[in-house]
Amino acid sequence: xxxxxxxxxLLSAAVFSIGLFGILVRQNxxxxxxxxxxxxxxxxxxxxxxxxxxxxLTGQLFALIVIALAAAEVAVGIGIILVVxxxxxxxxxxxxxxxxx
Amino acid sequence: xVGKLSAVVLFGPGIEAAELTALFPLLTFIIILFxxxxxxxxxxxPGILATGGALAVSLWGVADIATGxxxxxxxxxxxxEGVAGDGVTLTFGILIDPLAILMLTIVSLISFLVHIFSxxxxxxxxxxxxxxxYAGLSLFTFSMMAFVFSDNLLMSFVFFELVGLCSFILxxxxxxxxxxxxxxxxxxxxxxFGDYFFLIGVVAVLGTFGTAQxxxxxxxxxxxxxxxxxxxxxxxxxxxxxxxxxxxxxxLLVLGGVLGKSAQFPFHTWLPDAMEGxxxxxxxxxxxxxxxxxxxxxxxxxxxxxxxxxALSIIALVGGFTAFFAATMALVKQELKQVLAYxxxxxxxxxxxxxxxxxxxxxxxxxxxxAIFKALLFLGAGSVIIAMHHKxxxxxxxxxxxxxxxxxxTFLAGSLALAGIFPFAGFWSKDEVLFETLxxxxxxxxVLLVAYAFGALAVVLTGFYTFRMVFLTFHGEPRTELAAxxxxxxxxxxxxxxxxxxxSVVAGFINMGVLKEIIGEGNLxxxxxxxxxxxxxxxxxxxxxxHHYAEVLESDFAAGYEVAELNPLGPGAVxxxxxxxxxxxxxxxxxxxxxxxxxxxxxxxxxxLMNNYYQDEYQVWLARGLTLPxxxxxxxxxxxxxxxxxxxxxxxxxxxxxxxxxxQTGVVTNYAALLTLGFLLLALVFALVGGWI
Numbered sequence: 001x002x003x004x005x006x007x008x009x010l011l012s013a014a015v016f017s018i019g020l021f022g023i024l025v026r027q028n029x030x031x032x033x034x035x036x037x038x039x040x041x042x043x044x045x046x047x048x049x050x051x052x053x054x055x056x057l058t059g060q061l062f063a064l065i066v067i068a069l070a071a072a073e074v075a076v077g078i079g080i081i082l083v084v085x086x087x088x089x090x091x092x093x094x095x096x097x098x099x100x101x
Numbered sequence: 102x103v104g105k106l107s108a109v110v111l112f113g114p115g116i117e118a119a120e121l122t123a124l125f126p127l128l129t130f131i132i133i134l135f136x137x138x139x140x141x142x143x144x145x146x147p148g149i150l151a152t153g154g155a156l157a158v159s160l161w162g163v164a165d166i167a168t169g170x171x172x173x174x175x176x177x178x179x180x181x182e183g184v185a186g187d188g189v190t191l192t193f194g195i196l197i198d199p200l201a202i203l204m205l206t207i208v209s210l211i212s213f214l215v216h217i218f219s220x221x222x223x224x225x226x227x228x229x230x231x232x233x234x235y236a237g238l239s240l241f242t243f244s245m246m247a248f249v250f251s252d253n254l255l256m257s258f259v260f261f262e263l264v265g266l267c268s269f270i271l272x273x274x275x276x277x278x279x280x281x282x283x284x285x286x287x288x289x290x291x292x293x294f295g296d297y298f299f300l301i302g303v304v305a306v307l308g309t310f311g312t313a314q315x316x317x318x319x320x321x322x323x324x325x326x327x328x329x330x331x332x333x334x335x336x337x338x339x340x341x342x343x344x345x346x347x348x349x350x351x352x353l354l355v356l357g358g359v360l361g362k363s364a365q366f367p368f369h370t371w372l373p374d375a376m377e378g379x380x381x382x383x384x385x386x387x388x389x390x391x392x393x394x395x396x397x398x399x400x401x402x403x404x405x406x407x408x409x410x411x412a413l414s415i416i417a418l419v420g421g422f423t424a425f426f427a428a429t430m431a432l433v434k435q436e437l438k439q440v441l442a443y444x445x446x447x448x449x450x451x452x453x454x455x456x457x458x459x460x461x462x463x464x465x466x467x468x469x470x471x472a473i474f475k476a477l478l479f480l481g482a483g484s485v486i487i488a489m490h491h492k493x494x495x496x497x498x499x500x501x502x503x504x505x506x507x508x509x510x511t512f513l514a515g516s517l518a519l520a521g522i523f524p525f526a527g528f529w530s531k532d533e534v535l536f537e538t539l540x541x542x543x544x545x546x547x548v549l550l551v552a553y554a555f556g557a558l559a560v561v562l563t564g565f566y567t568f569r570m571v572f573l574t575f576h577g578e579p580r581t582e583l584a585a586x587x588x589x590x591x592x593x594x595x596x597x598x599x600x601x602x603x604x605s606v607v608a609g610f611i612n613m614g615v616l617k618e619i620i621g622e623g624n625l626x627x628x629x630x631x632x633x634x635x636x637x638x639x640x641x642x643x644x645x646x647x648h649h650y651a652e653v654l655e656s657d658f659a660a661g662y663e664v665a666e667l668n669p670l671g672p673g674a675v676x677x678x679x680x681x682x683x684x685x686x687x688x689x690x691x692x693x694x695x696x697x698x699x700x701x702x703x704x705x706x707x708x709x710l711m712n713n714y715y716q717d718e719y720q721v722w723l724a725r726g727l728t729l730p731x732x733x734x735x736x737x738x739x740x741x742x743x744x745x746x747x748x749x750x751x752x753x754x755x756x757x758x759x760x761x762x763x764x765q766t767g768v769v770t771n772y773a774a775l776l777t778l779g780f781l782l783l784a785l786v787f788a789l790v791g792g793w794i
Binding site for chain 2: 023024025027032093096098100
């Protein structure tokens, strides 16, 4: 039997909230990056759930694109983290604040 | 272009290649500008070749037209295309008719001789910066040539301005001294003031007629004539003027530029100061280029001016008055070139008088003879100045005739022409100017009679100041050691003097108007030439012939002048007497070995004349007392209000930015928080507006 749509949405909201909490409070850049991944995947869950609900493949297609995007983003993000580490000797996101004005 | 070249090969240069008269000097200008300092004689040779070439082309063109060719009108460059019959098309074009080719010949001849003379006056005297000088001369010649063959008013305006710029460059050639830069600035500003009205006039012509062409059935001249003759609504008038009144307004606006350039009262003040420039430049400016440009412009669009009796009267009055007014100031001047400067103003007054008095041919004739004898007089003065080591005061000269034979004889020929003594060139032309004015005046225009009286009085003064100058400079005993042993001048000074001296004697014979009852009208060559009688084509059909002008002039819808039947011998005899008597008087006053200053007896009148009627003072007062405060107020408004608003806007955003940038903490977590809060806020707003809560 199929799981009803509300459960998917609830799961998605929970994952999103965990991600949001992560980017608001984490100082470690790696954790920060992972939180962003959680946000993206919360959206993916929604896409796939509604795709199943409506019987329309467009949502799944979008999910694939978001996964590709997330992969690229991680590559760039980790690059940035490496540079931050080289410059500040740690990867605390609150310390890399010297380029504001 | 290929077609042009083949036309040149087939038919010779002549009128088909008249552009060359401007292109040669333009080319030399570029060459001298970049390579002048490496050239032998610092650029004089290309200049001489170019003006010599231009002279050859012009003479060929005269021969062409005298044997039946022309007129030629061609658009060379269209730089704004009217959209589908709407709006105006702005072009550069070439118009070669008898008037233009005659003027091209004059300009190239004078410019050619001035270049040769410059070898003696500039190169031999060891002046520095000569490439700048020769480049200026070339650009000057180019601008004037292009102005002369312009086929529309806009192109005329463009080159009119360029002529003004070139005179600025050349008058201020010796910019290291105090006088020349200031004189150059004055010449530029005074003529610019007149040109401002000219500019408005050009816009008015374009707005009224939709075209600025000079010749042909579509020209603004033809449209205006058609409108006045037959009525209708083929032209737009503005500000509620009637057709005739609006045409007068346009004519007067353009006249502003003419008065400035041709140094007519009250814009004549720049010209005497312009004597600060090198003497060959003075010769060029006064005889053929800058000053001639104004009179030429009126002659060029004479078909337009004959439509307006008011404009003609103003031209005649200003001309006659200027002729007289300038001549009085020339009476007391002590410097050779100053006398000549005021005589130039006076003689251009005669040309304006002729134009205003309906004597188109007379004006062009006087323009021609004046170009020759005034160039001669200036170059003669230049020769004297070389001999006197750049002393110009006539009271330091005297007795130069025995040491400077060529200069004396040619200068004398030029002076006789200027004074209007039979049979020198000036006699024929000045007499025709006065005769035409008198004939039209007696036909029922009292204004012209007043102008004629001024002109006739000026003849007396002219004879007197001219021969005062001659006697003081060349006769009597040398009054200084320098004058006793003047520096000899070379061939490059004597050759131009000789050419112009001969021309001053013979040039008048092209139009012996006084004798027309005896030799027959058909033998007045210049008259026939300007009337297009020598051409196969009909010059009337494009509205440029002398008798077309006369016809319109006498039509009731236009100026409505009447011509009185008058035998030219009578006024001719009067003019001769008027010219000879003052020459004898000058001889009587300034003869003998020891000359005393005689003009001091005039007392306070002399002081007034020496100070030029305080014209400079009142113009300076106008500038300082009126224009300067007005400019200051405008500056305050500009700086305070216009700039203030802009500066205020900048200041506010600068201040706001200073505060607002503090929210940029650089901490990525804060940004995330702001994003989230912003989103929540947005959601809240949507919720409230959408009525979900």
